[in-house]
Amino acid sequence: MIGTSLRDLYKQRKGKSKRASSYDTTGGNRDYLKVYPGDVVDVCNLTGSGCITHIWMTMAPLEDKLEEFLHRKVVIRMYWDGETNPSVQAPIGDFFGMGHGITRNFSSAPLAMSPEDGRSLNCFFPMPFGKSARIEIESNADAPIKFYYYIDHEIYDEEIDSPLRFHALWKRELTDGIEDNISNALFEFGGKNTTGDGNYVFFEAEGKGHYVGCNLNIHNLRMTREWNWYGEGDDMIFIDGEPWPPSLHGTGMEDYFNTAWCPTQEYHSPYHGIILGGGPNWSGKVSYYRFHIQDPIMFDKSIKVTIEHGHNNNRSDDYSSTAYWYQTEPHKDHPIILPVAKRLPLADILGFNEDDMKKCFDY
Template sequence: MQLSEAKRGRISSWDRSGGNDDRVHIAPGETKVIAEIQGPGAITHIWMTLESTEKYYLRKVVLRMFWDEEEHPSVESPIGDFFGAGHCETTNFVSLPIQMSPESGRGFNCWFPMPFSKGARILVENQNEVSEVRLYYYIDYEQWPTPLSNIAYFHAQWRRAICKGKSEEKVAQELLDDADPHGLSPEELNRLFLFGGKNTTGAENYIILEAQGRGHFVGTILYIHNLRETNLWNWYGEGDDMIFIDGEKWPPSLHGTGTEDYCNMAWCPTQPYSAPYHGLILPGGPNWSGKVTLYRFHIEDPIYFQRSIKVTIEHGHNNHRWDDIASVGFWYQSEPHIPFPPLPSLWKRLVLVG
């Protein structure tokens, strides 16, 4: 270890009156700046917990972060999704950079380092309709005597799509040259739906991240709501990951073999599991029904790009499935970054019932 000229700091929600109301009250429709730090330096740890009486508030409250007086946020995500609670369901899990801690996963933690040269600003917006949010937080940081050269800035972006898939009959018609699929058994139709066809472009894949500039991708938390109702084999995860670097065409240099394979698991997992870099926070219900949360962090194996990156994954093999998928992509890059698409309206962000 070496001695350092850095100074440690913390911004928290402690009660400035000396009382015990150690939280920030955010009214419906209100945005509060919860931290402003003058640089150079880096945020090293964030802890948060929050409460509200409104349903789905973890997707209604939005977290934004800005570096070096930039106009557009480098981090923009519903607060629950950022920390692993993308279905508005908390549960204890441990990874290296993100954790949900007891009680019942409501203690949110992030250890991604977030450097800056001139300063940092963190905002929380309450988009609840009627209820306030009570937010407790620590933002731990260090200040440096001089800025780093060639900084890669932390970024995180939320996305969501209710994917456009195909019916079992439509898939069978396409694969059997428009033959009548009614002569097939339900099991045969299901097998064609799950495993049939060829994806030779990646054009209809779910997009986790698109970025331009120079940097490295460090992972994602992936939220899948299995919307298909069937008593037959209903595995959601035949979709291959395809990561396109610097504008390359299909097939990309990073092409995987299945959703659980990308997340370093195997054989259609049904067991909750958390490791430093990969895991299954929510495994879904019987026959992989309902809501599933997986993650894969590229801490030891960052994915570098010099000009651009497009991180995608199929929604079922050949994009046959029509599941509700959301994600947070995490990466570092030089600034300026391309402004994110506008965050979808509140009603387009809410969790589907089921």
């Protein structure tokens, strides 16, 4: 198919442009779905050969005020060509680029949250399908919501030009570090990681394809007046079952996300950025993204994308992420997403409660 660069816009195209949306089919102005707690609703069910080119979504309370952490309580799933295990599964806010159950205005090439207050959710990842495409929304909210959406797509008379399908997977983990009863220098910089064992794993896949990026959300859970930088861990990406050290071994978390020097400034560009910069002494919650649009990471048999949680995996923090990739089918089965109580963010550190943490991660 013809590309999407400015240089290709004048070229003649094949196919038909279509849209699935929540418009009021009576001609009125109730342009939304009513979604109640526990509902699982299909928002599109497409047949034929085609490609989703753009998704826009937003949510509002059916009545009363916007529910706290709503964007972690609603899950989006996508299924290609009749599969029963989803290729895409994530809380809706995380899928569109921002974790912690909140929204923020930001702009990147494939994902954006737009005003007002980042609640306009946009995705420009192309999503091809050969026979069918289905997108569903599951609400674990406490109250009914209005759900608005556009799913712009193209339908073709010929077969789609690639066997690869779009995938996205969210996960969350309280990382297992070491006891903080040593000097701060040893805690932050001590030890050597020569295996990659114990790294935080964004995702593992089997098949042929390419990895195209991720977002990473970290809640710094360490309470200290000493230097408390959370991000000294190296990225390690293992291709086709290779041993340590992998072909792609990085130098630090902020380096993988194309930033430098323990950043706190919020910044967004087409392919990398910091949506949430954290608080004093690197406290609180942060969110980064890195998209491999110009430099996709290819694999022939398998891929395992990991990063240390602090140097040598010394830190215990709250990590969550969404990874994005294309691959041949079938894919490894994605596990059932965590129940809503285990998806919700922890309280900010000043009100941090160990019992709450254990409830959240004891599964």
